[in-house]
Amino acid sequence: MDLGHLLAVVVGAIFVSNFVLMRYLGLCPFVGVSKDLDSAVGMGMAVIFVMTLASLATWFVYTYLLVPLGIVYLRTIAFILVIATLVQFVEMVMEKTAPALHRSLGIYLPLITTNCAVLGVAVVNVDEFMVTGIARNASFIYTVVHGFAAGVGFTLALVLMAAIRERIQLDAIPKSMRGIPITFVIAGLMAIAFLGFTGLRVG
Numbered sequence: 657m658d659l660g661h662l663l664a665v666v667v668g669a670i671f672v673s674n675f676v677l678m679r680y681l682g683l684c685p686f687v688g689v690s691k692d693l694d695s696a697v698g699m700g701m702a703v704i705f706v707m708t709l710a711s712l713a714t715w716f717v718y719t720y721l722l723v724p725l726g727i728v729y730l731r732t733i734a735f736i737l738v739i740a741t742l743v744q745f746v747e748m749v750m751e752k753t754a755p756a757l758h759r760s761l762g763i764y765l766p767l768i769t770t771n772c773a774v775l776g777v778a779v780v781n782v783d784e785f786m787v788t789g790i791a792r793n794a795s796f797i798y799t800v801v802h803g804f805a806a807g808v809g810f811t812l813a814l815v816l817m818a819a820i821r822e823r824i825q826l827d828a829i830p831k832s833m834r835g836i837p838i839t840f841v842i843a844g845l846m847a848i849a850f851l852g853f854t855g856l857r858v859g
Contacts (some may be wrong), residue, residue: 669805671853674772677814677846682773687813687839696818698757700811702750704804706742707777708767711803713738714778715796718786735778743751743768777806816846 675681682703691700714735722728747766750758768774781802785795820842829838 660799662760662801665802666855667820669790669802670809670812671850672856674809674850675776675806676810677843677850679776681772681776681845682771682810683843684845685768685771686810686817687836690814690817690821691838693815693818693822696814697811698754700807702746703768703771703774703810703814704807706739706746707774707807707810708800708804709742710735710774710778711744711781711799712733713783715799718782731782732779733774734774739768739774744835773806773810780806813846813850817842 669675672777673679676683676686685699685703689695701853703818717734717738718728718731720732723735745768746768747758757835781799784802785798823844
């Protein structure tokens with residue numbers, strides 16, 4: 657396993673190919689849960705957990721179930737079922753262990769089930785670390801690390817947006833720009849800023 661390549665995967669998932677700002681996946685929770693910092697941090701932790709576990713679980717499902725049975729064309733359906741199960745598990749654990757956070761996330765926690773960023777990371781893992789259904793060397797480690805880093809990148813974008821939105825609540829913004837319009841303007845500016853990482857080379 658090449659540690660330089662592994663570091664490049666981490667940096668790439670967080671900055672260069674950020675799932676929210678560069679791939680435009682997971683915009684619903686990005687806009688909906690970024691109104692305050694506490695909810696953004698809680699949502700980010702939940703997404704990191706789900707993305708990491710989803711990457712791990714989908715690697716096993718793809719490698720030991722879909723490929724041997726020759727039904728890799730069903731990967732999207734299989735991945736959705738795995739992710740939905742994981743989200744239900746996270747929701748039950750959070751409801752028991754952190755009820756205040758569970759209430760603050762509200763409808764957005766179940767929305768992780770339909771968060772295309774979580775499905776996207778599972779699909780990217782297969783496309784990046786498998787060759788025609790055959791796992792590359794150390795693909796399991798790359799897959800789990802990429803899932804975790806993608807979750808960190810999602811959380812970074814979410815927390816930055818929440819911090820900016822909390823700050824601009826005190827500013828005099830034209831009425832027509834308040835709420836969603838100014839949020840999308842900020843998201844566009846953040847995407848342009850992250851575009852600067854495109855030429856970054858690691859490893």
